[in-house]
Every structure is written in structure tokens, then in C-alpha cells.
Amino acid sequence: MSQLDDIGLADNPDPVCPCILLLDTSASMSGTPISALNDGLKVFQQDIQEDDLARRRVEVAVVTFGNGGVQVVRQFDKVSEFKAPTLSSGGNTPMGAAIIEALNLLRERKQALKENGIVYYRPWAFLITDGAPTDNWQAAAERVHSEEQANGLAFFAVGVGEADMNILAQIAVRGPLKLQGLKFTELFRWLSASQKRVSASKPEEKVPLPLPEGWAVV
Amino acid sequence: MSDWRVIGASVTGTSHLRAGRGCDDAHAYRTLEPDHLLIAVADGAGSALRSARGAATAAQVAIDAAGHMLSQQVEPSASDQWLSVLTYILTTAREALVLLTRESVPVASDLPGSASKSAAEMSSLRDFATTLLIAIVTAHWIAVAQIGDGAVVIQLPDGSTTSLTPSYRGEYINETCFLTDAEYLARADYTILPRAGTQGIALLTDGLQLVAMNFPENTPHQPFFTPLFKFAANPEAQPEELQRFLESERICARTDDDKTLVLAVYP
Numbered sequence: 001m002s003q004l005d006d007i008g009l010a011d012n013p014d015p016v017c018p019c020i021l022l023l024d025t026s027a028s029m030s031g032t033p034i035s036a037l038n039d040g041l042k043v044f045q046q047d048i049q050e051d052d053l054a055r056r057r058v059e060v061a062v063v064t065f066g067n068g069g070v071q072v073v074r075q076f077d078k079v080s081e082f083k084a085p086t087l088s089s090g091g092n093t094p095m096g097a098a099i100i101e102a103l104n105l106l107r108e109r110k111q112a113l114k115e116n117g118i119v120y121y122r123p124w125a126f127l128i129t130d131g132a133p134t135d136n137w138q139a140a141a142e143r144v145h146s147e148e149q150a151n152g153l154a155f156f157a158v159g160v161g162e163a164d165m166n167i168l169a170q171i172a173v174r175g176p177l178k179l180q181g182l183k184f185t186e187l188f189r190w191l192s193a194s195q196k197r198v199s200a201s202k203p204e205e206k207v208p209l210p211l212p213e214g215w216a217v218v
Numbered sequence: 219m220s221d222w223r224v225i226g227a228s229v230t231g232t233s234h235l236r237a238g239r240g241c242d243d244a245h246a247y248r249t250l251e252p253d254h255l256l257i258a259v260a261d262g263a264g265s266a267l268r269s270a271r272g273a274a275t276a277a278q279v280a281i282d283a284a285g286h287m288l289s290q291q292v293e294p295s296a297s298d299q300w301l302s303v304l305t306y307i308l309t310t311a312r313e314a315l316v317l318l319t320r321e322s323v324p325v326a327s328d329l330p331g332s333a334s335k336s337a338a339e340m341s342s343l344r345d346f347a348t349t350l351l352i353a354i355v356t357a358h359w360i361a362v363a364q365i366g367d368g369a370v371v372i373q374l375p376d377g378s379t380t381s382l383t384p385s386y387r388g389e390y391i392n393e394t395c396f397l398t399d400a401e402y403l404a405r406a407d408y409t410i411l412p413r414a415g416t417q418g419i420a421l422l423t424d425g426l427q428l429v430a431m432n433f434p435e436n437t438p439h440q441p442f443f444t445p446l447f448k449f450a451a452n453p454e455a456q457p458e459e460l461q462r463f464l465e466s467e468r469i470c471a472r473t474d475d476d477k478t479l480v481l482a483v484y485p
Contacts, residue, residue: 010430
């Protein structure tokens with residue numbers, strides 16, 4: 001019998017790792033691209049839900065832009081409850097408005113967490129697009145820059161197919177990556193692995209993410 | 219021979235085990251005549267290639283520097299003197315990391331799958347990034363310096379515990395500062411106070427903070443520390459028992475980081 005059997009552990013709420021997905025569902029995604037994206041989301045759900053800590057810590061929100069304009073498909077909620085949506089395509093590409101919406105959601109979430117005394121990790125925003133914004137995106141870019149400057153989030157962008165990488169580079173200070181073909185599955189596996197890493201203790205500025213080889217054009 | 223009873227353990231977190239890497243935490247302690255106690259704990263940065271070495275070096279050098287100062291000089295009798303001692307210890311520990319960068323031996327980094335550095339390549343200081351917490355207890359004083367996260371908790375004669383660590387200040391729980399940062403002295407927290415009957419002290423790295431401290435205030439969780447101090451006071455307590463506790467299912471379910479805990483009790 002050890003004296004150490006009776007140690008009480010503090011009952012803190014799990015720290016939260018907020019992750020927001022910004023997904024292009026515009027008309028150009030029709031057919032194979034949107035289908036591959038949907039498959040990728042299923043893989044993300046499956047993969048991340050296998051990890052105990054990630055299940056408890058990661059919160060995912062999903063904002064789409066394209067079909068139906070800007071849609072908040074999922075509010076921030078635990079990834080343990082995440083059911084991969086089946087997205088359909090149509091419409092143009094209001095990327096600017098979607099980014100603003102996402103940043104607002106993030107700000108509200110941080111506020112709510114603070115008010116409830118819940119600690120959190122620096123949030124991630126992950127934008128995937130196959131085109132160029134059809135709306136005013138400059139204001140959104142400025143907000144991303146100032147958020148990054150203030151260390152308010154880590155904003156990543158991935159371009160697919162004919163995506164305008166130039167514009168993406170002006171929005172995402174962290175050099176956008178180009179997806180190889182339609183390797184959404186590999187991309188979402190990487191994202192899941194990265195969120196698992198982030199949610200497990202202490203990554204620093206230079207986060208040792210799994211290398212994005214296998215899905216990114218290098 | 220000092221009367222302090224000290225017991226400590228550093229264990230590898232399950233996330234490190236999964237990734238095939240070892241423990242990036244380290245600790246060191248020493249007792250000195252007549253009744254001085256020195257404890258250091260360090261947590262190597264996950265993203266730094268050689269942080270395990272950094273942490274081990276920082277902890278050991280901090281203890282050596284502290285021991286050197288206390289044996290060579292009259293014990294400080296005022297806060298500002300203790301501040302000089304603490305600053306000296308931090309500076310010396312950092313210097314030791316700088317010296318490590320001048321080694322030019324081919325080494326495999328601590329991260330599996332990354333390329334070995336060639337003989338010509340020198341490590342950069344950032345490769346050895348680590349937090350460092352150091353506590354010195356004498357008959358009359360407690361002096362603590364801390365760079366980065368982790369906690370220092372003392373037990374008062376009535377059994378209550380209190381934290382000597384600043385409450386969590388950053389916006390994010392997963393960002394901290396390191397001994398290798400350029401502004402390390404400015405980012406260090408110093409706590410110097412009269413000993414006033416304190417009879418127990420514990421140092422831990424952040425792998426244990428979630429289960430040992432109450433968030434967000436970062437106050438000690440009494441039901442965690444009371445039995446642990448009791449354990450440490452037992453002359454038959456073995457470090458392996460402490461290690462098993464840190465590696466136990468119930469701890470690992472809450473945190474998969476490396477964990478270090480050093481407990482000292484003055485009977």
C-alpha cells in the first residue's frame with residue numbers, strides 16, 4: 001500500500017485548443033474537388049477522435065464560403081462531437097467576408113473561455129480555397145495581419161487547383177501552401193496530427209509540426 | 219549533515235514515448251551544511267533539438283553555482299543580496315548553454331527522424347531551450363528564481379500550502395519563455411521571503427500543473443500536496459514510488475507531457 005494512492009488531482013477544466021476551418025464551397029469546387037474535400041473532413045474526424053487528449057481539448061468551428069454565401073456550418077464545440085459535414089458547392093467566393101466572420105467567432109470564443117476561467121492555446125485558422133476572392137478581401141487581410149502581429153492566432157492557407165496563390169500570400173503571413181492535386185485526405189491527416197501536437201503540452205513559436213510533405217507542393 | 223529530506227523524479231510523458239523521444243525534463247538538488255537546501259527543475263522546449271541536454275545542464279549548473287555562492291560567501295541577509303545571487307545563478311546557467319553551442323561533435327538530435335548535424339555545424343543556443351526554476355532555502359530565507367512555466371509551492375507549519383509562482387499571466391497556456399531567450403533576465407520572476415517556519419517545498423514542471431494547481435489562479439491543490447509532503451517526510455520513501463505515481467494511469471490521462479516533481483521536507 002502506497003501513501004501515494006490517495007493523492008487528489010485538481011479538477012481543472014481541460015485547456016482548449018480552438019481550431020477554425022475556412023472552406024471554399026464555390027461553384028468551381030463542384031465534382032471531384034468537393035467530394036475529395038468531404039472525404040478529407042471524414043478522415044480528419046476519424047483521426048483526431050482517436051486521440052484522448054485531442055478529443056478533450058480541441059474545439060472545431062467550420063465556416064464555408066461559396067454555396068449559400070458565408071455559412072457558419074459549425075460553432076466552436078469539442079471535436080469529440082464533430083460530425084464531418086457533407087458540403088455541396090455553388091456560388092462565388094466571398095472569402096473576405098468569411099475570414100471576417102471566422103475572426104469574429106474566434107474573438108467571441110476567447111472571450112467566453114476567459115469569462116469561464118478556461119485556459120486555452122493559441123488558436124489556429126485554416127483556410128482552403130481553389131480560387132480567388134470575389135469580394136473585398138483587403139480588410140480581411142489587414143485583420144489577419146494585425147491578429148498575427150498581436151499573436152492572436154496562427155493563420156494558415158492552402159491553395160487548391162487554380163487558387164490565386166498571390167492573393168493568398170497577401171492574406172496569410174505564413175506563406176500559403178499549394179495542395180498536390182486533391183490530396184485532401186493527406187492534408188486533413190496532417191491537420192489532425194498538428195492539432196494533436198498543439199493540444200499536447202507545449203509547442204512554441206517555431207512549432208515542430210509534422211512536415212507537410214505528402215500533400216504540399218514544395 | 220543537513221536534516222532536509224529530499225525526493226524527486228522526472229518521467230517521460232506519453233507523447234514523448236509515442237514519438238520515440240526521451241525525457242526533456244531534468245532536476246537536480248543538493249543539501250549543504252548547516253541546513254541549506256538547493257533545488258532546480260528544468261523543462262526542455264519540445265521544439266528544440268537538444269533541449270534534454272539543455273535542461274540537464276541548466277539544472278546541474280544552477281545547483282553548482284548556488285552551492286558555490288553559499289559556500290564561498292556569507293549568507294545573504296537582505297533581499298537585494300539574494301537578488302544578486304539569483305541573477306548570478308541564472309546567468310551562469312545560461313552561460314553553460316552558450317558553451318554547449320561551441321561543441322563541434324557530430325550528434326544526432328533528440329528528435330527522431332531528423333538529420334545528424336555534421337561536425338562542422340554548430341548548434342545554436344535555441345537548440346538547448348529550457349525553462350529553469352531554482353529554489354534556495356536556508357534557516358532564515360527562501361529565494362526563488364523562475365524562467366518559464368512550472369511551479370514552486372511551500373508548506374507552512376499549519377500544513378497549508380501556498381504558491382511562490384506568479385499566477386498564469388499569458389493569454390495562452392502553451393507559450394512560455396526560456397533561459398535561452400535574449401531577454402531572459404527581464405522575463406525571470408524572483409521571489410525572496412523570510413523562511414518563517416516553512417517546512418516543505420515542492421518544485422514541479424508544467425507537465426504537472428494541470429493536476430497539481432487550481433486554474434486559472436494557479437494556487438496549489440491541497441489534496442495533491444498534503445499526502446505528497448507526508449510521503450517525502452517518510453525516511454523510507456523511495457524515488458521509484460514517486461516515479462510510479464507520476465507515470466500512473468490517472469496522471470497520464472490528464473497530461474502527456476514530461477513531468478518532474480521534487481519535494482523537500484524539514485522534519
